[in-house]
Amino acid sequence: MEQETLVYPLANNTVLQDKYTILNVLNAGGFGITYLALDNPNSRYVVIKECMPDAYAYRDMETGFVHPRDEQTAVNFAQSISNSRQEASVLAQLSHPGVVQVFDMFDANGTCYYVMENIQGQTLFDLMTTMHATGQSMEPARATDLLFRLxxxxxYLHAMGVYHCDIKPGNIFIQPDGTPKLIDFGAVRTKTLQHQGLVQITPGYTPPEFYPGRRSEIGPWCDMYELGATFYELLTGQVPQPADQRSVVDRNPKVTGYAALRQTYPMNFLSGIDKALSPDERNRFHSAKAWNDYINAMAAAGTLQAGGVARKALPKARKKSSAGTAFFILLLIAAAAVWICWKQGLINF
Incomplete structure (x- = not known):
């Protein structure tokens, strides 16, 4: 049947929980559909995410109800709903201007939903695509500021025991004032929930420990790798070599190896990206603070300003010798005496 092979979104003007009116579809991915909606009681626009894994479920268009495709996929569908609830539950406990805010969560139509703030701006992926297509690059001051903000x-997340585990340009939203906000916590992990739920593999961004057969402990170093991969693509226009391949033979060029980048960006900024992208998690930064401190420690060495902006050290001015100064004064006096004598007609040239 057609309805069992295609994923249909909710119709526009559908009302959920007697207060949210669906306006239109924002995005339909493999695991869910996001809608722009009106929160009627609060008179504000919101984004609603619906758990809708197209491989495991379909929607009955007459009732709007979501069903598993068959008995085999019913287990996967139930796990997807559990993952979505976990994502919403984690987000609801967070409060940071750089993390998307969750207002509400509920079950309906045989699946689950959660309601988020409606963010203005564009993803870093869209921004990068435009820049690379037009031959532009991000200014050093803006790039380092973006890194420090992320x-x-x-x-903050790691202090709360939360690991995003799917950092990439498409999951970083750049607001009109330039400040970033992390979105899509569908692969989120916590200190207590290490290996439950969806394992999101994005070649080039996902660290080696997420691949099958590498079920090592998940921690801040995983997010550091993905953030390093994000800035690698931002600067080079290339996605890094997939981590499972790098674990065997690492052919990924380092950003510090690009002469054009060395001429544009400070070395502490570039070398930090290379360190974050190490296939061996032991060689990466093990916290966001460690990366931040690494940049500022190099800055304190004297050639780089904190914040990653290059600053040349000015040489000290040389002191003139007292003998040289005296000679210069005598020369001025002699010249003045000659000029006076010439004006009075005492000497002729």
Whole structure:
């Protein structure tokens, strides 16, 4: 049947929980559908995410109800709903300007939903695509500021025992004032929930420990790898070599190896990206603070300003010798005497 092979979104003007009116579809991915909606009691626009894994479920268009495709996929569908609830539950406990805010969560139509703030702006992926297509690059000051802001967000998350585990340009939203906000916590992990739920593999961004057969402990170093991969693509226009391949033979060029980048960006900024992208998690930064401190420690060495902006050290001015100064004064006096004598006609040239 057609309805069992295609995923249909909720119709526009559908009302959920007697207060949310669906306006239109924002995005339909493999695991869910996001809608722009009107929160009628609060007179505000919101984004609603519906758990709708197209591989495991379909919608009955007459009732709007979501059903598992068959008995075999019913287990996977139930797990997807559990993952979505976990994502919403984790987000609801967070309060940071760099993390998307969750207002509400509920079950309906045989699946689950959660309601988020409606963010203005564009994803870093869209911004990068435009820049690379037009031959532009992000200014050093803006790039380092973006890195520090994202490290601040991750420092907060990790202190809360939360790991995003799917950092990439498409999951970083750049608001009109330039400040970033992390979105899509569908692969989120916590200190207590290490290996439950969806394992999101994005080649080039996902660290080696997420691949099958590498079920090592998940921690801040995983997010550091993905953030490093994000800035690698931002600077080079290339996605890093997939981590499972790098674990065997690492052919990924380092950003510090690009002469054009060395001429544009400070070395502490570039070398930090290379360190974060190490296939061996032991060689990466193990916290957002460690990466932040690494940049500022190099800055304190004297050639780089904190914040990652290059600043040349000015040489000290040389002191003139007292003998040289005296000679210069005598020369001025002699010249003045000659000029006076010439004006009085005492000497002729």
């Amino acid at each position: 490290l601040d967000i991750l420092h």
